[in-house]
Amino acid sequence: MAIKYTYQGLLIYLTIAAYFLAFLARIAGFKKTARTLYLAGFIVATVSFGYRSYHVRHVPFQNLFEVFLAMAMVIYPLSIFCRRLLQVGGEAADMLIGAILLVPAGFVFRAEPQRLPPALQCWLFTPHVAVYLFGYVIMAKAMVQAICQLKNNKVDVDTSLDSYEKGTYRMICLGFPLLTLGLLMGSWWGKLAWGDYWDWDPKELWSLASWLVYVEYFHVRYMFGKRYPRLGSCLAILGAVVIVITLLWVNLSRLFSGLHSYAT
Amino acid sequence: MNKVNRSIMWLALVVIGILAFLSVYGAFLGSQQAKEFFNSVPATIYWAVFTLLLIIGIALLRRLLRVPALLLIHVGCVLILAGAIWGSEAGHKLCKKLFGIDKIQTGQMKIYEGYSNNRVILENNQQAEFPFYIALKDFQIEYYKPEHLYIQTLQGESWMFPVEVGIEFSLGDEFGSVKILKVFENFKITIDGESRTIIDDTGPGSNPALELRFKSPDGQAITRYVFERFPGHTQSDDELLLIYRRIISDFVSELQVVRDGQVVAEKKIEVNHPLHYGGYHFYQHSYDSDEGKYTVLLVTSDSGLYCVYTGYLMLCLGVIWHFWLRHIVNRLKTKKKNKIKFKWQ
Numbered sequence: 001m002a003i004k005y006t007y008q009g010l011l012i013y014l015t016i017a018a019y020f021l022a023f024l025a026r027i028a029g030f031k032k033t034a035r036t037l038y039l040a041g042f043i044v045a046t047v048s049f050g051y052r053s054y055h056v057r058h059v060p061f062q063n064l065f066e067v068f069l070a071m072a073m074v075i076y077p078l079s080i081f082c083r084r085l086l087q088v089g090g091e092a093a094d095m096l097i098g099a100i101l102l103v104p105a106g107f108v109f110r111a112e113p114q115r116l117p118p119a120l121q122c123w124l125f126t127p128h129v130a131v132y133l134f135g136y137v138i139m140a141k142a143m144v145q146a147i148c149q150l151k152n153n154k155v156d157v158d159t160s161l162d163s164y165e166k167g168t169y170r171m172i173c174l175g176f177p178l179l180t181l182g183l184l185m186g187s188w189w190g191k192l193a194w195g196d197y198w199d200w201d202p203k204e205l206w207s208l209a210s211w212l213v214y215v216e217y218f219h220v221r222y223m224f225g226k227r228y229p230r231l232g233s234c235l236a237i238l239g240a241v242v243i244v245i246t247l248l249w250v251n252l253s254r255l256f257s258g259l260h261s262y263a264t
Numbered sequence: 265m266n267k268v269n270r271s272i273m274w275l276a277l278v279v280i281g282i283l284a285f286l287s288v289y290g291a292f293l294g295s296q297q298a299k300e301f302f303n304s305v306p307a308t309i310y311w312a313v314f315t316l317l318l319i320i321g322i323a324l325l326r327r328l329l330r331v332p333a334l335l336l337i338h339v340g341c342v343l344i345l346a347g348a349i350w351g352s353e354a355g356h357k358l359c360k361k362l363f364g365i366d367k368i369q370t371g372q373m374k375i376y377e378g379y380s381n382n383r384v385i386l387e388n389n390q391q392a393e394f395p396f397y398i399a400l401k402d403f404q405i406e407y408y409k410p411e412h413l414y415i416q417t418l419q420g421e422s423w424m425f426p427v428e429v430g431i432e433f434s435l436g437d438e439f440g441s442v443k444i445l446k447v448f449e450n451f452k453i454t455i456d457g458e459s460r461t462i463i464d465d466t467g468p469g470s471n472p473a474l475e476l477r478f479k480s481p482d483g484q485a486i487t488r489y490v491f492e493r494f495p496g497h498t499q500s501d502d503e504l505l506l507i508y509r510r511i512i513s514d515f516v517s518e519l520q521v522v523r524d525g526q527v528v529a530e531k532k533i534e535v536n537h538p539l540h541y542g543g544y545h546f547y548q549h550s551y552d553s554d555e556g557k558y559t560v561l562l563v564t565s566d567s568g569l570y571c572v573y574t575g576y577l578m579l580c581l582g583v584i585w586h587f588w589l590r591h592i593v594n595r596l597k598t599k600k601k602n603k604i605k606f607k608w609q
Contacts, residue, residue, distance in 0.1 A: 118515060177588060187576070189536075195549070196564065206291050
């Protein structure tokens with residue numbers, strides 16, 4: 001764990017502070033202040049992402065440091081989109097997720113800029129990573145809704161929003177096509193770069209496992225949705241856990257060396 | 265839901281659950297062992313059962329037939345599985361047995377610059393031959409510019425400089441400065457009697473190096489050479505550790521396909537840009553890292569590939585339609601209805 005004494009580090013710490021203060025203000029009931037801080041955090045996160053893009057001279061999706069910067073940036077627009085259009089709450093949790101996402105980027109991951117290796121110089125690089133990072137943030141929101149449902153079956157505090165079960169379902173409906181696109185684009189890219197659309201690489205297998213957990217969720221919801229709504233929520237949580245393993249453990253552990261090892 | 269439909273759904277839950285579990289198990293095995301595991305006989309039976317279950321589901325579950333997006337998703341999955349089975353080793357053997365189509369599933373070709381080859385080394389180290397030849401006109405490695413020179417003191421202080429000939433870089437008050445005098449692609453020393461001459465050999469081989477001139481604060485100058493392949497190469501009394509680093513941006517092989525003495529196809533292949541000819545893809549796989557004299561191509565058959573890609577397209581369209589577009593259309597319809605109601609009231 002090390003503090004980054006750079007402009008990039010400063011921007012990260014400012015974003016963490018803004019998101020975390022927004023979270024505290026939100027749970028204390030200062031809704032307006034919380035939203036202003038949240039917006040400020042998003043602006044700093046965007047500047048931070050832009051600064052990184054300028055610094056490395058390519059879309060900064062190459063390693064975990066850059067992906068976490070991007071995820072912390074997209075959480076704000078996703079939060080607004082979900083609240084206004086999908087009637088799914090969890091704004092306070094989003095603020096906390098945003099702050100948590102930046103902790104490893106600020107203190108753990110290495111930030112040295114790297115050149116893109118030949119395999120990553122493909123037009124599929126940006127859309128493949130982008131759909132996955134959006135998908136992962138959405139599935140994290142789904143997990144929050146699922147946890148709320150397991151803890152309390154009542155409707156969200158904000159009465160304009162739908163129940164947690166519906167919230168979980170809507171988030172998974174939003175995120176599942178992104179996971180599908182990510183998986184298939186990755187497979188297509190694998191064929192172009194490595195000669196096979198499926199290499200049985202640990203990262204590929206974990207991604208498939210997470211996709212299958214959500215496939216199982218839809219089938220379970222169709223079969224037992226009304227009788228056992230909590231079963232679906234358990235699967236939504238399991239899906240998010242598998243995603244965390246796919247994103248972090250597979251890249252950081254020596255146990256899973258494979259074709260995606262450059263993404264650390 | 266009737267009994268048959270419920271049984272199909274239950275089976276689907278079990279089969280999906282097993283695949284999720286096996287995926288996690290396979291991840292712990294590592295890529296090569298996982299490939300063997302998922303191509304073993306029990307796994308082949310599992311894939312066949314999975315495909316069959318999907319087909320039965322499509323035929324018997326009315327909801328799948330009534331909702332086009334769900335039908336697309338499930339038919340897409342069938343095509344992906346069918347294409348994968350067709351393209352597998354077992355699929356190639358079956359094609360040979362049933363239709364007499366004898367295709368190489370995967371292998372490697374080593375081709376020297378200026379030569380052609382039609383022999384493929386298979387995974388079991390046996391050889392097979394194509395009815396056409398692949399010629400390597402040229403092979404090149406491209407590097408990111410600028411390249412870099414790294415200098416480190418024994419105390420851990422370090423500098424990174426772009427490789428620019430003639431420019432002097434400061435190393436602080438203690439170490440003075442450094443100037444890059446020359447860049448060598450193939451550094452060699454020729455010995456003629458007692459005289460030694462350093463040359464950049466244009467012949468075969470590769471030994472990238474830099475000629476550096478260090479100037480100490482008291483004005484004393486010394487010349488040093490740093491080699492890409494031998495980082496930290498210094499004389500025993502040197503206080504500075506030298507590293508010359510070039511980062512590869514691409515590998516490029518200029519290929520020609522020759523059939524009956526005629527060039528029938530030509531392409532510069534690089535990573536992400538393979539050559540497709542005669543039912544095969546040719547990929548830039550490896551190269552001669554010592555002298556850059558040959559390239560190694562990975563050859564893969566395209567059997568079943570377009571079936572898999574069609575499945576991908578159907579799955580994507582189905583998923584986007586079912587989970588996004590359907591809801592958007594419904595929302596727009598409801599909005600329209602509400603507007604009409606409002607007008608009537």
